[in-house]
Amino acid sequence: MPDGLKGHVCRPAVWGAVPIALLLAACSGGPAITSGLSIMPAAETPAAPGSRAAPDLSSVEVVKIFKDKADELKLQSPALVTAPDAPPPINAEPWMICLKSGAPEQSRRLYALLFQDGRLRTTRPAAILDNCEARPFEPLNVGVLAPPPPPSKPRARRSRN
Numbered sequence: 472m473p474d475g476l477k478g479h480v481c482r483p484a485v486w487g488a489v490p491i492a493l494l495l496a497a498c499s500g501g502p503a504i505t506s507g508l509s510i511m512p513a514a515e516t517p518a519a520p521g522s523r524a525a526p527d528l529s530s531v532e533v534v535k536i537f538k539d540k541a542d543e544l545k546l547q548s549p550a551l552v553t554a555p556d557a558p559p560p561i562n563a564e565p566w567m568i569c570l571k572s573g574a575p576e577q578s579r580r581l582y583a584l585l586f587q588d589g590r591l592r593t594t595r596p597a598a599i600l601d602n603c604e605a606r607p608f609e610p611l612n613v614g615v616l617a618p619p620p621p622p623s624k625p626r627a628r629r630s631r632n
Contacts, residue, residue: 525555525566526586529612536591537570537584537611544582544594547574551608558585559600564592569603573610 526533541550551573558567564585571581581597581604597603 524589526568526589528552528555528568534612537568538613540570540582540584540591540594541572541611544570544580546570546572546580547577549573550611550613552611553603553606553608555586556606558583559602561600562593563587567601569597569601569606569608571603571608 528534528537537550537552541548549572551571553569555566555568558564562585564587566586568584568586569581570584571578581601583593583595583597583601583603584591585593585595
């Protein structure tokens, strides 16, 4: 034993108090002690509109996707949708559009449709976190699905003789 430590005795009671003191210091410390330390990863910011193209609710392809989903989910007409928006951060897809029926008896059935790269990735019942109930809904423009009117045949001119 070195000469400077001859009179000191290692007491187990003192060493048992050290972890308690460290825990108390960590809990009462504030940002000075915990700055830079985190066991949780930083939350990703939602995709900004324009970073990836949002689904265009006026395009025939997107309207057809919604019409087919409404039929698959047995939603009565008219189908109502919200504007594309960033979903909650727990979703990997950058765009979410809520879907519901305009029929009063089905108005509580809400669905979240999640899009990535212009394609539908996931359809699921809307959760509270999606906040679909608070979003403004508008009727789905199914008019873009109607076939164009047939070209009119030119009438034959009668000659006056």
